[in-house]
Amino acid sequence: MFDHVTIRVADRAASERFYETVLDVLGLEPRRGPSFTEWDEFSVAPADADHPPTERLHIGFYASARELVDEFWRVGTSAGYRDDGPPGPRPQYSADYYGAFLLDPDGSSAEAVTHERPRTGTIDHLWIRVADVDAATRFYGTIAPHAGYTSGRRLVDPDRTIFESVDGDGSFSVVCDGAPTRNVHLAFPAADNAAVDAFHATALAAGYRDNGPPGERPQYHRGYYGAFALDPDGNNVEMVCHNR
Secondary structure (H helix, E strand, O other), X not given: OOOEEEEEEOOHHHHHHHHHHHHHHHOOOOEEOOOOEEEOOEEEEEOEOOEOOOEXXXXXEEOXXXXXXXXXXXXXXXXXXXXXXXXXXXXXXOOOXXXXXXXXXXXXXXXXXXXXXXXXXXXXXXXXXOOOHHHHHHHHHHHHHHHXXXXXXXXXOOOEEEEEEOOOOOEEEEEOOOOOOEOEEEEEEOOOHHHHHHHHHHHHHOOOXXXXXXXXXXXXXXXXXXXXXXXXXXXXXXXXXXXX
């Protein structure tokens, strides 16, 4: 579903401690770089003058069993992190949905969630709060054919649109629920450089803002080919082919 999701944090060490504490329960080990720390496709990077801390994001991490959801919440609250919802079923999302929620040091919501159907990725879902759900739906619906997910569907709640991976391995939702999510970076995988070019051309042709044209980014690694556009709330959306 995602190539990577990066959040900016006010205190790198504090955020690393939080995510190390709770993601260890799910079997995820950190890999540290000079400018970020990552757990598979999820990473944290320090905020700076050009990249303020991420605000009001909800990220759900996949757990393979309910016992791991329980332990995620128990370990987090025992370490002094803030509860955002104890373990339990959430049938308003789906009949087999079982999750638990904590707040990270910057106030974003981190969840462990399990379903009857196994998932393959680290990130089960994102919920992105938006100022205008119709505008956000149009943006993500426009790039959906290039990013490997459905064009979006409204649920019973008119203030939410869900976009689902075509292979069923995750989703993200845009939600009108107070102040919007800020300063998050979402990157979707591309099969080849031409798919990156098409994503960028489609976004700009629809009137969306360029945040970096297609091209090599050797500062990340050799063969990294990406392009960037801004969603209506100013979040950085990328498609990337790693050419590996």
